[in-house]
Amino acid sequence: MASEVLSLEHLSKRYGSREALRDVSFHLAAGESVGYLGPNGAGKTTTLRMIAGLTVPSGGTVRIHGKDPSRERADALARVGVLVETPGLVPYVLGEDLLDYIAAVKGVPSRHRATAIREAARQLGVEEHLARPVGSLSTGLARRLLLAGALIGDPEILLLDEPTLGLDPAARQDLRKVLSDLRRAGRTILLSTHLLEDVQELCDRVLFLRDGQLVGDEPVERVRTDPRGAPLRGLHLRFIDDIVGERLRSLLGEAGTVELDGPREATVYFPGDERRQAELLAAIIGAGLPLASASPPEPELGRRYLAKVGREDAT
Amino acid sequence: MSGVGATLAINARWEVTRLRRSQRLWLLLIPPVAGPVGSAIADLYLKIPSQGTALILGLLVTGGLGALIMLDLTALAVGEDLTLRAHLTAFPLPQDRTALLGGRVAVVWGGTLGAYAIGAAGVWVLGGALVTTQPGAVTPLFPPSHLLLALPALLIFLGGVTAAAAVITRAAAQALVAGILAGVLAAGAASYFVFEHQLSAVFPVGLAGIGIVGLGFALYRYPQLEA
Known part of the structure; x- marks a missing residue:
């Protein structure tokens, strides 16, 4: 069995009297691609925030390679690419400035940095927009730039929250191809989304979340088959x-x-x-x-x- | 993954990039240029009667410009990402958030204090060269050398209050307002002590202390901010 890279145990989050997440536990093995599905307000983003160390859990634990991202942030997030919610962009910096900063923090050596930036930007189709101030980019291009930032540094684990949000159909398809390639290359992906077709196409397993509780953890079956495995x-x-x-x-x-x-x-x-x-x-x-x-x-x-x-x- | 030293350096470089791209880097030229040149023009045309008064005037102009720049750059270095929610990109990166903020503030504070130092040196040289103390001229309220050393304490005070306010309010604009109010209070308190003949080294040291505590608070609280 593949080694466990991400582990959530009895995770909960309370905002005042509101319980956003209740006793959520699941594990991701290396190379697994898992969809995280649920309606608005179910707690998907809250979960990803806690995994990314953006929010401290009210109870339970998160471990990435055994490290707690809220306490051992740098170690836990060293090989994780994150896109949670819709981050704002500082409008006057250039796309290449932002990616260079992200690459530097992720420890990409300076001699490889330009190549890593170009490669990530090429994958997301924003290579020709790198010299523009990010404030001049459309919503979709800005989203792709942020996704390129998440891919820099060859992360082992990708935490993506609605990654196709704001993308046009062609860009969405391109991103699916990128994620599909990463999945085939053995990356571990946790994909929070409303789009069932994203999960259907990209994930091995799906988690269903409702009202802050995990209500299902099942394999994604692409085609219904009879007991002998023949398609129906x-x-x-x-x-x-x-x-x-x-x-x-x-x-x-x-x-x-x-x-x-x-x-x-x-x-x-x-x-x-x-x-x-x-x-x-x-x-x-x-x-x-x-x-x-x-x-x-x-x-x-x-x-x-x-x-x-x-x-x-x-x- | 980067250690604390590397994180400081990377974020200091990031702040320089941001200052450059936003053109705010030019602000750091104002105290070294406008301070000495402005006070030299005043020295010549207002016929300042004593060298001490000329130096005090020049230092107040340079320090005042430095204070405005300190307020602006600190508010933005600490509060801009929080206002824009751009911290959602920087916070999940594998770095120590205290070092993140420390690197950025180091550039802003170092730049502003350095700009003030150059401007003050210019004032000192030009004031000394252009003004001769007239016989019977009124003695300045305090020695200019004391003001020279006290103004950096004011800058640190303003920077510290603004940094703390930016973390509390999560808004650069509100932090700026808090810093301006703190500056007004400091100026009022300084005036009171001057007129009461009670102004001593305790006042600027106290201001600097409050500023350091404010920065310490910001560095402590910043990593704990939730998205």
Whole structure:
């Protein structure tokens, strides 16, 4: 088993009478990429702040490679790249000034610093904007510059809070590619986000947070499979009138499964190709079931998110 | 990861970069240029009757300019990142936050005190060269050499109060206001002691002490600030 690099034990945070985080425990092994999902106010940013040493826990412990970031800050954060919340930027400094400062603090030797800055900026597509005052950058470019800062120094662990916030679709895709490459290179990533597709694409595991409590810790399954591991095809069916699940099950056969999403909605999974899908739809209509529409099912992760934390904020 | 010495150096360099990019570095030229030149013009056109009075006038101009610069640069060095929430970038970096602030304040305080020192030296040289004490001229209220040494204490006082206020209010603008109020209080107290003939070395030493305590408080509290 890979070694544990990040460990949270019974972590809690209280602001006055409000309990922002309650007894949260989880661990990240080296090379793991973990999504941290929850609605606004669930405590995701509070958790990341405590891991980054920006906030002291009210209870419990955080350890990065066994070090407490609120007490042994420099040691604990030595190989960590952090982007928490939306940091402000000092408007008159240049992008290259900021990255040079970050690289220097992270201990990048001066002879390698220019290369490290260029490489991080190139990965995030801000190389040509380095000579501009950061106050003149758009929100998206500024965000990418900060992300480049988090990547400088080849960090082992990346703590990213809504990293794609404010990015246009192309930049978001570029960032996903960068993070995907880092994940393949064995970096440990904790990704707090609202975007289920980010987690679906980038993470091995997902943590669900609701009202400051961890309500789920599961692997991210990319495709639903049968017990032998063969991929299943899914269809979300909507009917005009109430339906009986047993009738659908009998049409699907033993290899298929039915999940009722309400009295008039169901998602079915079955082995086979498009021809099998067409046969099934014909059988449903032939059996007299009042089918209104058939569409691809909601992504698996989205279904689990809704089951764990409710409808709020899932995008 | 960097040790305390390296962190001090990196953040001192960072402060110099920020002063350069914001053009605030030019402020440090004001006391060495405007202090001696302004007081020399006054010496010549106002026909100052004694060398001591000319030196006091020149030192007050230079020290006053230095005080304004100390207030401005300290408020920004301590409070600007907190105001802009730019500390969210610097705080999670692997560095000692006391050394972070120490490195930046060292540049600002060193620069301002150095600028004052150069300006005061200029005043001393020019005042001595341009003004001759007239027979029967009124004796100055206190020896200029005492003021020469007391003004750095005032600068330290203002810098310390401003640094502490910046950490408490987390706002550069409010820290600046606090520093100005502290300056008004110090000037009022100094005037009172002069007129009561009670002004002694205790006053500037006390001011410097308060300034050091203020800076110490800022260095102690800054690392504990939560995001």
